[in-house]
Amino acid sequence: AQDVRTASLGIMKAWAFYSPSMAWFAAAGTCLVLWVGGRSVLEGKMAVGELVAFLLYVGMFYEPVSRLHSLNQLIQAGRAAGERVFAILDAEPEPGHIPAAGLxxxxxxxxxxxxVIFRNIHFSYRTGKEVLHGIDLTIPSGTSLALVGPTGAGKTTLASLVARFHDPTSGEVLLDGVPLPRISLPELRREVGVVTQEPFLFQATIRENLELGKPGASDMEIETVLRAACAFDFVQALSEGWNSKVGERGVRLSAGERQRLSIARALLKDPPVLVLDEATASVDTATEKQIQQALDHLLAGRTSIVVAHRLSTVRKADRIAVVEAGRIIEIGKHDELIKKGGLYAKLWSIQSEHAELHTIEDLFTAS
Structure with missing residues (x-):
């Protein structure tokens, strides 16, 4: 939001400079023609009619010049719109699925x-470099799994396979024993909720954005999820409450406020499986603790996959998987991993000694 305001102010300053500058040059040009032409008329070198014609030509010249800036604005707006259109045309389609008869x-x-079951998962992007290597993992119904690892380890990629944002190169992901390609995408979207690190909000009201999770939700339901996501107070402080417009991509809100609304939307959807990809990365530590307390209560009995941003948030998970270079190198409960004395125990020890290191990435850097 701050970047948008800064850019808008820059545009307004440029326009405020351009308009009076053009007016000044037009006036200066007219005065110059009058001065030179007037002397020529007095000296008999030019007729009065010729001077009048020159003045008219000057006026005709400055009119199109003054429109050049507006034309540039139109070109830039068209270019930006064209980039969006081509981005949509070039976007990869959602993963296909077998014909309806095979669903x-x-x-x-x-x-x-x-x-949720991951069975011998291998995955690579278009670059050809394999990101996940033979992942075998079972997440029992109603349990939580936290993924811990450095940036680029494959945590987000692994979590995204559950919502079928990508299909594995080989292997399969099963939901209650059914391979994901055999589940229709609309049904899968109803079963899996996702909160990403960079939430997306539409140019609509807060309520309309929340109702994407559950159309026609009641006021009580919306208030409940807003309170659970620690978003109720800031929403009520807005001039129109949850009927306030958030702007394009939520530019009128801070990053933390957008993240909390994204969490509230996922909670309103109430899916059986919930994927939280560093869902509290954009909020401060105090707010994260409040949200974590709410999530601990609301995720009880629900299958959840949490890509951790801070080590302190994963301690209560039913199991913790340490991911490194596309492989799961450790898995177990917090106490079990501490006793093993592996990478997780090392990270926990570093955090105990250095309280100023808040994020997992900081801990990996320090190790």
């Missing part, structure tokens, strides 16, 4: 969660 419905849920 399988998910079994009826016995509770509010589902089991």
């Amino acid at each position: 399988r419905p998910l079994p009826s849920r016995q509770d509010s969660s589902r089991q």
